[in-house]
Amino acid sequence: MATSEKISMEDIFDRLKALQDVLSEKYGVEALIEEAPKELVNQESLLEQLKKEYIELNASYEETRTKVGKLKVDLAEAEAAREKGEKGMDSITTHREYEILQKEIDDATMLEQTVRKELQKEEKSMTAIDEQIKExxxxxxxxxxxxxxxxxALSEKTESFKAKxxxxxxxxxELEPGIDPDIIFKFERIxxxxxxxxxxxxKGNVCDGCHMILPAQFANEVRNGEKIVFCPYCSRILFYQDVPEGENEYLAMPDTGSLADDDLLEEDEDFDPDREDGADNDDTIKDLDF
Ligand SMILES: [Zn+2]
Structure with missing residues (x-):
């Protein structure tokens, strides 16, 4: 381990504890920065939907306007036909001519009424669409x-997160100098x-992180506090803490010897950050993105 000689193990443990607080706050703030823009997603998609509806309404308005224009032409033609027929009445001489002309006038009048009705309907529809567009x-x-x-507001909030x-x-x-960068790297991942x-x-022989009972020999290593020791079960760095009398239920337990702690520790120290399989660590390490 490339720890500086000037820095005591006690100091390293203290700094790691301080660094732990800094790092968990840092990751919390980073998560907030990442989450922040998601707040607006719903509103942005609502706006997009409104704009889409607006475009559709405009298209529908244009279509109706074209129809209205055509109906106005039709109406003018029917009016003209009727008026022409009415004028023709002055110059007829026979009953037969009268009957033919009257039929033309009746047809033109009927067409005029139909077109006028249709036109009114379309104009009403145009007004309604126009109101919807304004809305x-x-x-x-x-x-x-x-x-x-x-x-x-979000950008101000994000700015303050970034400052933090x-x-x-x-x-x-400030906390890191003198501590092995590999230890820090692992520590950050944990x-x-x-x-x-x-x-x-x-506490006693029990890891306070995962509550697994550590082999007595392993726990002694932690108690000696001469090097950084990682919990073989949860990969956290361990430090020794005295337990008040009576709470120490695990101290009396014999070393089971079932855990190949030496192997685990050796692998731990060869920790390769680029390894994705995490074979030397527990499952949670695998979930990290790197
Ligand atoms: Zn543990």
Whole structure:
């Protein structure tokens, strides 16, 4: 282990405990920064939906407007036909001519009425669509204003998170010198995967992180405090803590000797960060993204 000689193990344990607090806060803040934009997703998709509906309404308005234009032409033609027939009445001479002309006038009048009715219907529809368009416009404007305000608030919030993160990174840098970078790297991974706990006490023979009973020999190594020892079960760094009389139910337990702790420790020290299989660690380590 490449720990500096100037720094005592006691000091290292103290710094790791402080670093644990800094790191778990740092990961918390990082998670907040990552989560923040998701707050707006629903509102953004609502706005998108409104804009889509707005476009559809406009298309429907245009279609109706074209229909109205055509109906107006039809109406003018029917009117003209009727008026022409009515004027023709002045110059007829026979009953037969009268009958033919009257039929033309009747047909034109009927067409005129039909077209006029259809035109009124379409014009009404145009007005209704126009109102819907205006309504939709208001909704879009309202949503956009709200969304922009939220974006602004969010960016301020994120800025303050980032400032906090800078501060935490500085604290991290101050705590790290003199501690083996491999230990720190592992420690960071453990804290990330264990959500906060990277260094825990051994009370009696029991790891306070995973509550597994450690072999007595292993626990003694922790008690000696001469090197960094990782829990073979949960991979957390262990430090020794005295347990008040009476609470120490596990101290009397014999060493089972079933755990090949030496092997585990050796593998631990050859820890390769690029290894994905995590064979030398517990399952939670595998879940980390690297
Ligand atoms: Zn443990």
């Amino acid at each position: 939709k416009e208001q909704m879009i404007n309202g949503q956009e204003t709200e969304l922009n305000e939220k974006k602004q 993160l800078d501060d935490l990174n500085k604290q991290k840098e 804290i990330k995967s264990k959500q906060g706990k990277g260094i825990v006490a051994v």
